[in-house]
Amino acid sequence: MLKKYWQERGALIEERLEMLLPAESVYPPAIHQAMRYSVLAGGKRLRPLLVMAAAEAVGGRWADVLDVACAMEMIHTYSLIHDDLPAMDNDDYRRGKLTSHKVYGEGVAILAGDALLTYAFEVMAATKAADQGRLLRVIREVAEAAGTRGMVGGQVVDLESEGKQIAHRTLEYIHRAKTGALFRASLRAGAILGGATEKQLGSLTAYAEHFGLAFQITDDILDIVGDAQKIGKPVGSDLKNQKVTYPSLFTLPVARKMADDTINKALGCLEESGLQSAVLRALVEYLAQREH
Amino acid sequence: MLKKYWQERGALIEERLEMLLPAESVYPPAIHQAMRYSVLAGGKRLRPLLVMAAAEAVGGRWADVLDVACAMEMIHTYSLIHDDLPAMDNDDYRRGKLTSHKVYGEGVAILAGDALLTYAFEVMAATKAADQGRLLRVIREVAEAAGTRGMVGGQVVDLESEGKQIAHRTLEYIHRAKTGALFRASLRAGAILGGATEKQLGSLTAYAEHFGLAFQITDDILDIVGDAQKIGKPVGSDLKNQKVTYPSLFTLPVARKMADDTINKALGCLEESGLQSAVLRALVEYLAQREH
Numbered sequence: 001m002l003k004k005y006w007q008e009r010g011a012l013i014e015e016r017l018e019m020l021l022p023a024e025s026v027y028p029p030a031i032h033q034a035m036r037y038s039v040l041a042g043g044k045r046l047r048p049l050l051v052m053a054a055a056e057a058v059g060g061r062w063a064d065v066l067d068v069a070c071a072m073e074m075i076h077t078y079s080l081i082h083d084d085l086p087a088m089d090n091d092d093y094r095r096g097k098l099t100s101h102k103v104y105g106e107g108v109a110i111l112a113g114d115a116l117l118t119y120a121f122e123v124m125a126a127t128k129a130a131d132q133g134r135l136l137r138v139i140r141e142v143a144e145a146a147g148t149r150g151m152v153g154g155q156v157v158d159l160e161s162e163g164k165q166i167a168h169r170t171l172e173y174i175h176r177a178k179t180g181a182l183f184r185a186s187l188r189a190g191a192i193l194g195g196a197t198e199k200q201l202g203s204l205t206a207y208a209e210h211f212g213l214a215f216q217i218t219d220d221i222l223d224i225v226g227d228a229q230k231i232g233k234p235v236g237s238d239l240k241n242q243k244v245t246y247p248s249l250f251t252l253p254v255a256r257k258m259a260d261d262t263i264n265k266a267l268g269c270l271e272e273s274g275l276q277s278a279v280l281r282a283l284v285e286y287l288a289q290r291e292h
Numbered sequence: 293m294l295k296k297y298w299q300e301r302g303a304l305i306e307e308r309l310e311m312l313l314p315a316e317s318v319y320p321p322a323i324h325q326a327m328r329y330s331v332l333a334g335g336k337r338l339r340p341l342l343v344m345a346a347a348e349a350v351g352g353r354w355a356d357v358l359d360v361a362c363a364m365e366m367i368h369t370y371s372l373i374h375d376d377l378p379a380m381d382n383d384d385y386r387r388g389k390l391t392s393h394k395v396y397g398e399g400v401a402i403l404a405g406d407a408l409l410t411y412a413f414e415v416m417a418a419t420k421a422a423d424q425g426r427l428l429r430v431i432r433e434v435a436e437a438a439g440t441r442g443m444v445g446g447q448v449v450d451l452e453s454e455g456k457q458i459a460h461r462t463l464e465y466i467h468r469a470k471t472g473a474l475f476r477a478s479l480r481a482g483a484i485l486g487g488a489t490e491k492q493l494g495s496l497t498a499y500a501e502h503f504g505l506a507f508q509i510t511d512d513i514l515d516i517v518g519d520a521q522k523i524g525k526p527v528g529s530d531l532k533n534q535k536v537t538y539p540s541l542f543t544l545p546v547a548r549k550m551a552d553d554t555i556n557k558a559l560g561c562l563e564e565s566g567l568q569s570a571v572l573r574a575l576v577e578y579l580a581q582r583e584h
Binding site: 022026027028030031032035078082085087088105106107108110111113114115117118119121122125126132133135136137139140143144146147148152153155156157159160 | 314318320322324327370374377379380397398399400402403405406407409410411413414418424425427428429431432435436438439440444445449451452
């Protein structure tokens, strides 16, 4: 079921991203090439999927949230481009391809990230179908999740923690802020635009928080036991960068158990919401068996 | 008249920026210190002033556009932080102080820019007093002006042109995109939120375009004849970076004449608009005699 949904929705997202991003020939071409190179590198499109699934779960229409879904992928991609820079994680590969600064140089890579972040807000603000009050709320929440109380804050602490022994509390902060906040904002954006009640929104937010944590723990596990070919980057990079991870802090079997528990909590929140969403259920269950 | 207005409005802008930016102690402190360091370094606040003056010119209230005005200053500051990076212009001083990456390191400087850009959109979307439709239009236009059809596009071509001989047409594109677009968006944001008619908006947009060009030409002139103390950065940096400028392309006297002509065109557009704005008139006249 999930596979079919993912393929169908994924194709719609790819097509829409293709259309929204300026063509490579648009002046100045270097920046548009760099934007397209990173966005159209074939990610899992998990955040856009969550936007659409959340909207549909509360009775909204996927077509009405497609552009906001694409905007979330642009913000996610901008964060990857900047995280990969020499001044940050200094990574050469991402999604199986050379990173942006390796292809376009540091200057253009920084600007491509800037441009994607900026364009995401333009795309959101230009959304036609949406209720204006809800749309403004979504823009505000997405910006909050991408800023220093979310993604940027997490990246700062991650940067400061490299090569240091950090406490479980700090590791949790990093993940909640760096990856969790954007998952949470994706779920909430879809739910708000789809017309969720505040009670439904509360349960979906709790689901999203567990989803984000489970994603991160399984990501850490994959960096040890995964297949580099499937992940699209070398395994063992956390070890190389001396990053504290769930398996390094708790051992691999305990980290697996934590992932399973977190997935079960997410499923519990979904049940509590009273919403019938086979997709949201399947999406979090997939994390237990993901290979990339 | 302008001096008093600038002092009064400037103080309101400083106070509001102080309040909007998270305190230095907010976790993680490094990023909030870096954001405050660059924004509160005492710029001219020209873009926020233009937002407020435009709103008042069409009968709006300055208090209703104060947050959007501050957001424009955050976007402007983000662009300065990223432009100064080693991968871009590699500048050590800005507004008389060390640049962000010199104080906080490249990683945090990149993130401080990212955070300011993101926060600007959060602040705009959270604006209370505004008509929601107008606010969404402003967010869309500001994003467009900051993106690849504006600021980022101009910076890309600027980066590609360093050390090269470029045509007048390319120089014009760089300035229109890199600095002009944000001046234009500031004027339009204030006018739209203030309730301008489409005809008024058209005249103010033309005014803004001439304003932006005059600003850039006088900026180029200052880099040759200015006082480093007053400008807050070394003079002659364009020469050092082998940048093509109006004086280098046309000689100093011709560039001065071009600045005067452009200022007169801006004044003509203001007259055409039928709006009584002594402030907008004084602001563009000030460019002819600016010292920093």
